[in-house]
Amino acid sequence: MNPMPLQTFNVQFAKTILHLIFMKNRSFICLFSLMLCLAARGQVLPVLGGQRVGLSTLSFLKNDLSPQSIAMGGASAALEANPYSVNNNPGALALHGSKQLALSNAVLGAGVHQSYISWIKPAKNGASWALTVNSLNTGLMEVRTEFMPQGTGEKFGTHFSYLGFSYSKRLSSKFSVGGTIKYVFENLAGATNQTATGDLGFLYDLGVRDLKFAVLFQNFGGNSSIELDDLPNNFNRDDYSLSQSTVPTTFKMGFSFNVLKKGYHKIISAFQLNHPNDNSENYRIGFEYQYSSLLFIRAGYRMALKAQNLPTFGLALQSRLGKHPLKIDYSVLPSVGLGTQHLIGLALNFNEKKRNE
Secondary structure: OOOOOHHHHHHHHHHHHHHHHOOOOHHHHHHHHHHHHHHOOOOOOOOOOHHHOOOOOOHHHHOOOOHHHHHOOOOOOOOOOOOOHHHHOHHHHHHOOOEEEEEEEEEEEOOEEEEEEEEEEEOOOOEEEEEEEEEEEEEEEEOOOOOOOOOOOOEEEEEEEEEEEEEEEEOOOOEEEEEEEEEEEEEEOOEEEEEEEEEEEEEEEOOOOOOEEEEEEEEEEOOEOOEOOOOOOOOOOOOOOOOOEOOOOEEEEEEEEEEEEEOOEEEEEEEEEEEEOOOOOEEEEEEEEEEOOOEEEEEEEEEOOOOOOOOEEEEEEEEEEOOEEEEEEEEEEEEOOOEEEEEEEEEEEEOHHHHOO
């Protein structure tokens, strides 16, 4: 008997998981979710990105600036609404019930920092909108040449950023959809690049054990190319052209559910499949323990990612700034070769009801 092809096996396995999702037996859900994480080694979707590794531009768009997402291994598309929903899945924005401000800063190493700020405001008829600024800065660096490797005395800098506008709408009590439009700008030692990309996300609550299913298309859009009139291209190198490159588009699909909810204790599990256009398919799994919505301990793991296959960790504390809930987040992302990256976040929820009492 011929063995079942790997892709056919994964499709059949996924159908089994979806069937179990609609069952109310939590033990089977947990068991088969774990089996999926351990057994997933082949491609669920056709291999399209593995042959184009490193060919996309504006790679800073792929950096995760949500402390919760980083700590849970990136399995964040199906998480419940939080101040970092613009980064995780704009489809969850409509579930916010108050104004929220989120800030985070990632220490990427070698003096490189990436910062994120998002302002979320509810609108009428079950809708919400948000403004986001995401910026990466390397600081000033020495200009070095073939004949002056120690530096010419001049300095140059790089800057990458985007400004985003998000809108989300709750279409029913269980289903919401949202999108983000981003204006992206890059400046690399005088060379500039600018383009527009978009995100589109869906979030569906199945109503069983807070089980949520999400689909997200992130950073889809047109090509972009660096603009510089006097770029030297004939010294000590072959001629080359600044041809247009694709943006790092990623398809994400995931789900999350409550493993445990008893008294002050709650454990959330999340699983996610990522299918980028410039790399091979990979998988993420994450867990979050909550104690009375005051203490949050998180852990996660990324599979099928070279140099990033180490566990991730994080924690958060819920406090108050006056009458407004304030959450302080910290996450750690270890990697092979690039050291350990740290992410700090602050999220302020403007509790208008209590403020007006």
